[in-house]
Amino acid sequence: MAKNKNVNYKGPYGYQKMKEREPRACIRFKCALTNTILDVLRQRPGWVEVKEEGEWDFYWCDVRWLQENFDHTYMDEHVRISHFRNHYELTRKNYVVKNLKRFRKQLERDAGKLEAMKCDFFPKTFEMPSEYHLFVEEFRKNPGITWIMKPDGVRLDDQKDEIPVENYVAQRYIENPYLIGGRKFDLRVYVLVMSYIPLKAWLYRDGFARFSNTRFTLNTIDDHYVHLTNVAVQKTAPDYDPEKGCKWMIQQFRLYLTAKHGAEAVEILFAEMDNIFIKSLQSVQKVIISDKHCFELYGYDILIDQDLKPWLLEVNASPSLTASSQEDYELKTHLLEDTLNIVDMEGRLTGKEKRVGGFDLMWNDGPVSREDGNLDTPMNGFVANTHLGYNNDRKKQLKQLFKPFQTQQKV
Structure with a gap:
């Protein structure tokens, strides 16, 4: 990931200058998964897979690597990785509910109730145990409604142990x-x-x-x-x-x-x-x-x-x-x-x-x-x-x- 002294990475598209010097840029990639993405990366012209400790330009990483290494890794201008540092703000159920509620209040304040109502697309959800008392109150008001319990961390399909699941959410079931x-x-x-x-x-x-x-x-x-x-x-x-x-x-x-x-x-x-x-x-x-x-x-x-x-x-x-x-x-x-x-x-x-x-x-x-x-x-x-x-x-x-x-x- 250190800069290659023989390559000029200036410009908005990373390999623009390299491309002028070489007909096909050699793009070094790593991949943490062993499914379709690895097939696609290996078949891409001009892309070369690197070993575990090799320098890379592109990394289809898992979230565990992100958590352990992102803040300690120097990356050149052109380097790309496949996750945002705190992606869980959108992908953990308790976080997305919190963020949507906050955003809805902001829209109502800035643009009115009609605009705020456009955020009403997530089933009513309570975080457990912090909102247990609110859930009990809602449950008593509507005793015939079906609720389901879900872990607040999203289980990844191709990876394990994204973030240790400690809390749960109670979510209204779409009946x-x-x-x-x-x-x-x-x-x-x-x-x-x-x-x-x-x-x-x-x-x-x-x-x-x-x-x-x-x-x-x-x-x-x-x-x-x-x-x-x-x-x-x-x-x-x-x-x-x-x-x-x-x-x-x-x-x-x-x-x-x-x-x-x-x-x-x-x-x-x-x-x-x-x-x-x-x-x-x-x-x-x-x-x-x-x-x-x-x-x-x-x-x-x-x-x-x-x-x-x-x-x-x-x-x-x-x-x-x-x-x-x-x-x-x-x-x-x-x-x-x-x-x-x-x-x-x-x-x-x-x-x-x-x-x-x-x-x-x-x-x-x-x-x-x-x-x-x-x-x-x-x-x-x-x-x-x-x-x-x-x-x-x-x-x-x-x-x-x-x-x-x-x-x-x-x-």
Whole structure:
């Protein structure tokens, strides 16, 4: 990580000067995971894997390394790592509730109640044991409501022991989830944040709906095959069919809803999901340490109820990158390739792009207009500027985007 004396790293894109001297920059990477991301990194042209103690330019690290080493590690201008220092402000349930409540009060004070109500997308939650008395009061006022207990630290899909779980949250259970084929599901959506100050966030067009394996009922609240949608849980069900799986691509889900409820209702729903992504990021914008070396690929879990209202369940700092099928592997491979394209260690982007592969720039210190020009069309109080679930012609887009760079390299 010490500067290479033979390379000039000046300029906003790290390897800009190196690229002028060498046709293909050698980018040294480390990776703490052994799944799809490692495959993608090893196959990327000009990228070279380094040993444990070797110097690196890019590190797809785990949060344990971050906690133990970030504050003691010198990083050159061009170096990038895959987490923000205190990402848990958004990814731990008790922290995100605290930050959303604070942000809602700020919005109400600065912009009024209608704007503040746009933060009402998280189920009512109490931290235990510090808010036990508040929870008891709420429980007594509404005795028929179902509550669930969750550890306040998010369990990482590909890593263990993010932060020792000491506290729990009591969260109101969404008793009226939208059902397809009688089964509960949630959505996994990917958001890439390159900076918090200013806030710059990208939304991936692909994602998926994860279904439970058993028809929904409130009579068996402790049945994991009914109420949990995690693939790791569902694939252990006795009647699980690995060929059918338990996922829909989000494009398929959007088409289903459009056929059943009409295009306008679906636009409103997806605009409200856009609002969840932006408001949740804004709620932690002032507390996240926005180090220029850091980026973060978040996995958002969204539940939709029978009224087509989306609810934020949690945000994952390390969404699962292990594939459960060939289709899943292709989705995650493309997602990770495009993440690396935006991180742009090679210095190929101008910084003005609104789309890179399957990612669309959603927020750049303010809303970013949609390609079809619908940014100024408010729907139900929300701005419809999402590309989530749209056709993802990423290969064509990338070919066009990097054509000038490829031509320059040939010359």
